[in-house]
Amino acid sequence: MKQRLVPTQVKNAKPADKQYKLTDGGGMYLLVRPDGAKYWRYDYRFQGRRKTLALGVFPEVTLAAARQSRNEARDLLVRGQDPAEERRAQKSAPDGSDSFEAVAREWFARQEHGWASNHSTKIIRRLERDIFPWIGDRRIGDIRAPEVLRALRRIEQRGAIETAHRAKQNCGQVFRYAIATGRADRDPSADLRGALPPSIPKSFASVKDPAAVGALLRAIDGYEGSFITRCALQLAPMLFVRPGELRHAQWPDFDLDGAEWRIPAERMKSRQPHIVPLAAQALTVLQELQPLTQRGRYLFPGVRSASRPMSENTVNAALRRMGYSSQEMTGHGFRSMASTLLNEQGWNRDAIERQLAHAERDSVRAAYNYAEYLVERRKMMQAWADYLDSLKRGADVVPIRGSSAS
Structure with a gap:
């Protein structure tokens, strides 16, 4: 099939005294009205009758998108289905329970109890912003791979490649749920393998040079913003959660007398409980913070409401205020700082990984071993806090070596 139109022709088409058509081939054309409106149309024959299908309005629907809709309509004709009747059936669905959005929200409601709150929030926002506007009202069993790809391309075009991949993964989960519940026959997102550019993993910016770490710690101690934020900044490098x-x-999760913080499974990414031994220096910060916030639930309550935690941007904003750009240091970067330096110092790699709460591949083993290496981890966390103190003083010190280095 010869495609005669090019995007510039469509864009530059001027209105005339009477409406006219710009033909693209294969039954599709652009109808240009005297008022300047431009409508995509597709003429076809079904059971001997000539019919016309509206494909959208330019520029909201591009030439490429109109062609794709035309091709999907042709596919329906090959299968003996009338594209116009299919569209009417979709619009007349009694309750919309088979739409992509309805199925996605049902899937989400069944899954979110097993996710950390910030993780579930990201997933539903991603679907609401990037997927529902484009395929949300489509009957899920009728959605084809090109439709999903068009939605993902919009994410890709704004440079959010990793988000596009995550959105594709979420769509696949929704489609598989629809298959399991009898509302779809297959997962069209599986056909999109290789259709998106590869996502290049980005490491979180982090200060790792010991002298630079010392300078950062001194900047944190001199932070002139909120006292609560300063306490969070002081604990971040020591605890590296x-x-x-x-x-x-x-506060209920902290045992200051026992010098440990026990984080329940529902607030962990790994969905397993986690123990954070508290060094003497961490206890000092907590004891200073305690009179200010212990009447509430959170150590670091939000500015507008004590019933909610501080904003996810607070620590990063404080780092920017201290002069550290997003390419130099982030709140997440305290984890890679600790991991790098503790490994360099020879601490047991398994103990470091357990303290970082990296997900255990064997979920059964993880459920019973969250306290693994706890004796060594207590020693490591105190030695780490002592080492940070030495860097903060600017001392030229040899760090305490971990047991695996001896």
């Missing part, structure tokens, strides 16, 4: 775990920290 994930930023979400730190800002959601709750």
